[in-house]
Amino acid sequence: MSWAIVDIENFYCSAERVFDPTLRNVPLIVLSNGDGCAIARSAEAKALHIAMGAPMFKIREIVKRHGVQYRSSSYELYADMNRRFNMVLSEFSDTVEIYSIDESFFRLPVLPSGLGDVEQAQRIRTTIKQHVGLPTRIGLGPTRTLSKVANALAKASEKVWNGVIDLHDEGLRRRMFAKWPIEEVWGIGKAMVKRLHPLGVRTTADLAAMHPDLARDVGTVVLERLVRELNGVECSDFQPEPEALKSTAVTRSFGEPVRDREVLREAMVRRAVRAAEKIRAQKLQACRLIAFAHGSRFKPNAPSASKVARLSPSTNDPRVIAGTAARMAEAMFEQGAVYTKCGVMLEGLEPESGAQQDLFSLPDPRSPALLAVLDGINDRFGRNTLRLASEGMGAKSYDTKRAYKSPSWTTRIDQVPIAR
DNA sequence: TCTGGGGTCCTAGGACCC
DNA sequence: TCTGGGGTCCTAGGACCC
Numbered sequence: 001m002s003w004a005i006v007d008i009e010n011f012y013c014s015a016e017r018v019f020d021p022t023l024r025n026v027p028l029i030v031l032s033n034g035d036g037c038a039i040a041r042s043a044e045a046k047a048l049h050i051a052m053g054a055p056m057f058k059i060r061e062i063v064k065r066h067g068v069q070y071r072s073s074s075y076e077l078y079a080d081m082n083r084r085f086n087m088v089l090s091e092f093s094d095t096v097e098i099y100s101i102d103e104s105f106f107r108l109p110v111l112p113s114g115l116g117d118v119e120q121a122q123r124i125r126t127t128i129k130q131h132v133g134l135p136t137r138i139g140l141g142p143t144r145t146l147s148k149v150a151n152a153l154a155k156a157s158e159k160v161w162n163g164v165i166d167l168h169d170e171g172l173r174r175r176m177f178a179k180w181p182i183e184e185v186w187g188i189g190k191a192m193v194k195r196l197h198p199l200g201v202r203t204t205a206d207l208a209a210m211h212p213d214l215a216r217d218v219g220t221v222v223l224e225r226l227v228r229e230l231n232g233v234e235c236s237d238f239q240p241e242p243e244a245l246k247s248t249a250v251t252r253s254f255g256e257p258v259r260d261r262e263v264l265r266e267a268m269v270r271r272a273v274r275a276a277e278k279i280r281a282q283k284l285q286a287c288r289l290i291a292f293a294h295g296s297r298f299k300p301n302a303p304s305a306s307k308v309a310r311l312s313p314s315t316n317d318p319r320v321i322a323g324t325a326a327r328m329a330e331a332m333f334e335q336g337a338v339y340t341k342c343g344v345m346l347e348g349l350e351p352e353s354g355a356q357q358d359l360f361s362l363p364d365p366r367s368p369a370l371l372a373v374l375d376g377i378n379d380r381f382g383r384n385t386l387r388l389a390s391e392g393m394g395a396k397s398y399d400t401k402r403a404y405k406s407p408s409w410t411t412r413i414d415q416v417p418i419a420r
Numbered sequence: 421t422c423t424g425g426g427g428t429c430c431t432a433g434g435a436c437c438c
Numbered sequence: 439t440c441t442g443g444g445g446t447c448c449t450a451g452g453a454c455c456c
Contacts, residue, residue: 031424032423032424032425033424033425034423034424034425035422036422036423036424037423037424039424039425053423053424054423055422055423056422056423057421057422057423058422058423060422073424073425099455099456100427100455100456101456102456103456186454186455187454187455188454189453189454189455190453190454191452191453191454192453192454219453220429220430220431220453221429221430221431222429222430222453222454243428245427246427246428247426247427247428248426248427249425249426249427250425250426251424251425251426252424252425253423253424253425296423297423298423308449341424343425345426400424425456426455426456427454427455427456428453428454428455429452429453429454429455430451430452430453430454431450431451431452431453432449432450432451432452433448433449433450434447434448434449434450435446435447435448435449436445436446436447436448437444437445437446437447438443438444438445
């Protein structure tokens with residue numbers, strides 16, 4: 001079998017550039033939520049040694065000196081560009097598996113044209129560039145892992161390979177693996193590197209040569225599968241249908257630190273309401289709620305608390321979820337502590353219909369109708385048109401900062417780009 | 421002064437059951 | 439002195455990913 005993966009080059013930066021030509025050919029970074037650190041860097045920005053995750057206050061000098069452009073992250077735009085990217089991809093393949101916001105696995109079709117795999121991949125890249133404006137790279141191989149390695153190699157030596165590498169050939173694999181450090185392999189993180197290095201396993205060639213049983217001993221079944229996949233043995237299937245969400249989280253840093261119990265409660269309620277909205281959109285309900293609040297992890301003695309509550313019966317009702325989260329926030333608040341972030345996680349998600357009923361606390365039969373009206377109005381007139389009183393009104397100082405956001409080019413009718 | 425957010429999978433260990 | 443064996447379910451925590 002044959003696997004392919006296509007990833008978008010420096011996705012958030014590339015997406016920003018599609019609708020703003022002034023950002024092209026200059027160093028550009030996209031900032032995390034709260035405008036805290038650089039989470040995407042253009043090639044020019046990487047050349048200035050701006051690291052992934054570098055906090056803005058530490059790179060201010062470089063930014064000023066080299067005129068580095070920066071933008072707040074704009075997830076509506078990225079999600080929409082991702083949708084367009086996958087639309088083009090599905091014109092070429094009927095087996096597309098969306099893996100992340102900037103990558104999709106797919107199967108190359110067998111074309112009667114006699115076009116080779118690499119030529120087909122090049123054609124896909126050209127079309128995505130023409131139709132969506134995004135630069136991509138493609139890795140090919142007999143397993144998922146090998147296509148990922150091929151993709152990473154294509155990224156690392158862009159000029160030599162022109163954006164496509166095919167690792168079906170064992171000879172090529174041997175040559176490439178000998179020089180490719182395990183740190184760069186998909187699925188090998190810091191902890192695994194620490195365990196593998198003492199065993200003399202440093203290159204991908206060393207890793208591929210490990211006995212699967214040893215791999216399982218050193219790591220887990222995950223490492224064993226990884227080793228098998230490096231040798232061309234498929235250990236995973238295509239998943240064209242996205243799996244149902246199993247958990248979801250809404251966590252945000254505050255624009256300004258929070259020192260007040262009522263403020264913490266209100267911020268927690270806003271996140272809880274958002275989380276409930278997310279699972280309703282997927283027709284899911286949750287049976288477990290985790291709320292947490294903490295201070296800066298870079299400061300000593302920062303507060304840190306989290307609480308778990310069982311939701312019985314399972315629910316996606318914002319009144320229940322926000323009410324529970326509010327009580328948890330009040331209970332975890334410590335007088336005198338400085339909070340910089342809080343969040344809500346919903347777990348044990350299950351479909352609305354097939355959910356377990358709780359004999360002793362039946363849900364209000366009128367709730368579904370009420371929630372449908374709530375979502376209907378907010379869909380139509382904008383988020384927060386209808387809200388819980390406990391969410392408070394208007395913008396707050398604790399809201400996440402997004403000071404450098406570009407217009408919502410593709411998702412807001414009043415902000416579409418105008419050609420003059 | 422200022423440091424992101426959102427997921428999945430695996431394992432070990434405890435509770436509980438027969 | 440000596441205290442079975444096997445299964446399931448749940449949770450916490452680690453590791454990894456983008």
